[in-house]
Amino acid sequence: MRTLREGWLAYAGAAAAGAGLVATGLLAGAELDVAWAPTLGARLAFALDGIGVLYAGLATGIGAVVLVYAARYVPLHLDHQGRPRREATRLYAFLLLFMVSMVGLVTAQDLLLLFVFWDLTAVASYFLIAFDRHERNARYAALMALLVTAITAVFLLVAAVLLHHEYGTFSLPELFAVAEPGPTVTTAAVLIALAALAKSAQVPFHFWLPRAMAAPTPVSAYLHSAAMVAAGVFLLARTYPLLEQSRLLLDGLLVVGMLSMAVGGVLALTRDELKQVLANSTIAQYGYVTFMLGIGGASGVAAASFYVLAHALMKSALFLAAGAVSETTGETRLSRLGGLGRDRPLLAAGTGLAAAGLGALPFTAGFFKDELFFAAALERGPAFGAVAVASAALTLAYAGRFWLGIFTGRARGERRRVPALLVWPTVLLGALVLVGGVAVEPLARLANAAASVSFGATIDSIPSYHLDLRAENAMALATYAAGIALLVTSRLWSPFAEAAARVGERVGPERWYDLALLGLNQLSDLIHDVEVRDLRTRVAAVLVPAGVLVALGTVATPAAYELGTVGRGDVALVLVLAVAAVAAVATTLPRHHLTLVLILSTLGFSLAVAYAFFGAPDVALVAVLVETIFALLFLGVFALMPRLVLRREAALPTRPNRRWRDPLVAAVAGFFAFVVVWGALSRPAPEESVAAEHTRLAPEAHGSDVVTVILADFRGLDTLGEITVVAVALVGIAALLRRGRLW
Amino acid sequence: MVTTDLTQLVARLLLAPSFAVAAAVLVKGYADVGDGFSAGVIAALGVLLQYVAFGRREAERLLPVRYAPAAALAGLLLALAVAFAPLLRGDAAFTHYPRAGTEPIHVGTLELITAVAFDVGVFLLVFGAVVGVIRYAAEAGEGRRA
Numbered sequence: 001m002r003t004l005r006e007g008w009l010a011y012a013g014a015a016a017a018g019a020g021l022v023a024t025g026l027l028a029g030a031e032l033d034v035a036w037a038p039t040l041g042a043r044l045a046f047a048l049d050g051i052g053v054l055y056a057g058l059a060t061g062i063g064a065v066v067l068v069y070a071a072r073y074v075p076l077h078l079d080h081q082g083r084p085r086r087e088a089t090r091l092y093a094f095l096l097l098f099m100v101s102m103v104g105l106v107t108a109q110d111l112l113l114l115f116v117f118w119d120l121t122a123v124a125s126y127f128l129i130a131f132d133r134h135e136r137n138a139r140y141a142a143l144m145a146l147l148v149t150a151i152t153a154v155f156l157l158v159a160a161v162l163l164h165h166e167y168g169t170f171s172l173p174e175l176f177a178v179a180e181p182g183p184t185v186t187t188a189a190v191l192i193a194l195a196a197l198a199k200s201a202q203v204p205f206h207f208w209l210p211r212a213m214a215a216p217t218p219v220s221a222y223l224h225s226a227a228m229v230a231a232g233v234f235l236l237a238r239t240y241p242l243l244e245q246s247r248l249l250l251d252g253l254l255v256v257g258m259l260s261m262a263v264g265g266v267l268a269l270t271r272d273e274l275k276q277v278l279a280n281s282t283i284a285q286y287g288y289v290t291f292m293l294g295i296g297g298a299s300g301v302a303a304a305s306f307y308v309l310a311h312a313l314m315k316s317a318l319f320l321a322a323g324a325v326s327e328t329t330g331e332t333r334l335s336r337l338g339g340l341g342r343d344r345p346l347l348a349a350g351t352g353l354a355a356a357g358l359g360a361l362p363f364t365a366g367f368f369k370d371e372l373f374f375a376a377a378l379e380r381g382p383a384f385g386a387v388a389v390a391s392a393a394l395t396l397a398y399a400g401r402f403w404l405g406i407f408t409g410r411a412r413g414e415r416r417r418v419p420a421l422l423v424w425p426t427v428l429l430g431a432l433v434l435v436g437g438v439a440v441e442p443l444a445r446l447a448n449a450a451a452s453v454s455f456g457a458t459i460d461s462i463p464s465y466h467l468d469l470r471a472e473n474a475m476a477l478a479t480y481a482a483g484i485a486l487l488v489t490s491r492l493w494s495p496f497a498e499a500a501a502r503v504g505e506r507v508g509p510e511r512w513y514d515l516a517l518l519g520l521n522q523l524s525d526l527i528h529d530v531e532v533r534d535l536r537t538r539v540a541a542v543l544v545p546a547g548v549l550v551a552l553g554t555v556a557t558p559a560a561y562e563l564g565t566v567g568r569g570d571v572a573l574v575l576v577l578a579v580a581a582v583a584a585v586a587t588t589l590p591r592h593h594l595t596l597v598l599i600l601s602t603l604g605f606s607l608a609v610a611y612a613f614f615g616a617p618d619v620a621l622v623a624v625l626v627e628t629i630f631a632l633l634f635l636g637v638f639a640l641m642p643r644l645v646l647r648r649e650a651a652l653p654t655r656p657n658r659r660w661r662d663p664l665v666a667a668v669a670g671f672f673a674f675v676v677v678w679g680a681l682s683r684p685a686p687e688e689s690v691a692a693e694h695t696r697l698a699p700e701a702h703g704s705d706v707v708t709v710i711l712a713d714f715r716g717l718d719t720l721g722e723i724t725v726v727a728v729a730l731v732g733i734a735a736l737l738r739r740g741r742l743w
Numbered sequence: 744m745v746t747t748d749l750t751q752l753v754a755r756l757l758l759a760p761s762f763a764v765a766a767a768v769l770v771k772g773y774a775d776v777g778d779g780f781s782a783g784v785i786a787a788l789g790v791l792l793q794y795v796a797f798g799r800r801e802a803e804r805l806l807p808v809r810y811a812p813a814a815a816l817a818g819l820l821l822a823l824a825v826a827f828a829p830l831l832r833g834d835a836a837f838t839h840y841p842r843a844g845t846e847p848i849h850v851g852t853l854e855l856i857t858a859v860a861f862d863v864g865v866f867l868l869v870f871g872a873v874v875g876v877i878r879y880a881a882e883a884g885e886g887r888r889a
Binding site: 617618621622628629633636639640697700701702703704705707708709711712713720723724730733737738 | 775778839881
């Protein structure tokens, strides 16, 4: 009962996700299209097409399983760390947010909408990975995942804008209908592919995924098997009609896929931590998918689609199993595990099915994922067939290493009791892998529906077992032989694999990431140091560039500046302004704060007089009032400061480098401000200015004082913004003087 | 602080007139010089004078100064309400009623329009904020001397 009360959000979420899964099945083909921002041409367009059903089904189905698992796992996880159990609710909430964004993402039919959900998943993943926020590793990993996936997400936005600029629509179906091969489409497709590859942790963006294993296991099981990383290949599948416009881009995907298969496969063989093995395996597995999309064509797309479905089932099962294993034994490393099969046969069976599926053994859904994979690779050429066999052998080897290392051999680690709900999700998913291996048709139909949407034509080939020596079967046999050979000879190759992994750490992209981050931080510190060390440099940083720009403008276009004349009627105004100028210069002289305040208000009052001469009584009134109250408040504030501090500050000598720098800055900025204002005011006023229009419209708005009408009506929104600032200032002063108590 | 009887007398005498002038500036804002902002500052100056002449304790006994931040908040809410209420009727934000061209209701020479309500919000906010700052500063000064 207690766990039910504590985990209510997880169970309710799981129920909702289950309902979502059922709804996904029932509502397949449904569409929703509502205007969102008509002036931008953005619509809230969703459709539950083949791709939507496949990925939304994975997001809700595996999401439901993971939430149930999390409801038992996360409280244990928090207990180990001595944290209160109620923090688990945060994790459930973000898992649900992630699930909703994922469903939104995979059903969106509008590029802008796609981008919004894309970023939402990144934000949710940040909080999920950083759930153990007291650990530096977790925070580092979360930031890395966010930066890698969110910076590249900007490419997606740029691509959307590019396509909109060219074709005038954000709608994906419309774009697919009109897009033709050309530089714009190619550029946009490359940008989209970059965003997708970063999200799917493909080389060279793969480094964030192993780091993200700092997340609690249910998060890894969900995000890093079926959801977040799947979002990348989803995007490739969704925008496939754009990608296939450029053969070169598809070839690029092919290369990235192969690199990811190699890097992920080799790393997975060297890692000792359970979750690290799985994370690197995920890199390799999504490499397969990228590779197959790069091959393209009906067989490539269909194979990719089936692969995503089969892999999500197996990989989430393996992650959940890894969590159950480490809860049972208290160990997370293969080298300290062993012999668990005798004590936990059920867990061993479920995990075994999933691992067998990953290794593509017969009677699992995994067999068909490799059959399709081999067929697609062979279609491209025999060399690609060889690559396919090699990487499948790697997969079999690390899947075997994972399972054999945990469940066979000498018994090691503790044998704690764990809740049954930590074991059953693995068994359930493992059983699905088995069922998919016997009756593949339902899974294949789901995958084909998605592939048909990508490919733009119906695909309905269903894979099946053949008891003959066709090429795919021969390749499968070769894979088994090579995989078992790899497992048996691990002593021989492991030093080389370890060395390769170390080289990757030393010069790999993660190091570039660290260097780039460090460099950016240093640049930011440098600019901060130059610009905002003290008030003077800060003001100078604004004034000097402004003055220089105006100077350049004046020198470049002297004809644009007119020099007006001073008439007899202006004498009074000029006198007032002269007083103001004298006061302004005088503010630089006094050493005592009180004198300074008085001179400043002299300056203000003389400007108020100038406004009065200009025939602006409203402005003059406000200027007088503001000057009065500010002078008084200034004095009040100085009364708050300790006398000693004021006296000491007043006695400080001017630093030598300032003696010339500050007047120079003031002179440059002041002179060119004078030039631009004088030039602007000397030009004859345009016939129908905004001011004239406001004056004309004021009586109609029931006012005769045009300034008030502008403030309260024509430019009301500005006024609202300004008075909000006043309210914020009040809160700020309350925070400084009385710890935020307003009353 | 040392103040003479004369200062205190003048300060007390000026309080009511400063409020009256503020009220006039406020309601006449649409027809003549001045608006909610000016009115707020004028009224706040009247209150500030009391602080200078009588000190914090006496000024706060005389006037309900502690409600100033609440008044500021109420002013902001009023301004927001007047600004965005038209959205409920399907009009653009900052649509003022009666609409242009239609004759407003008169009370004497005063015209009732929602723009003035917005200005009242500005007045309350400025008045409340300035008086609030005066009060916080006076309080802090007293704490420092004690």
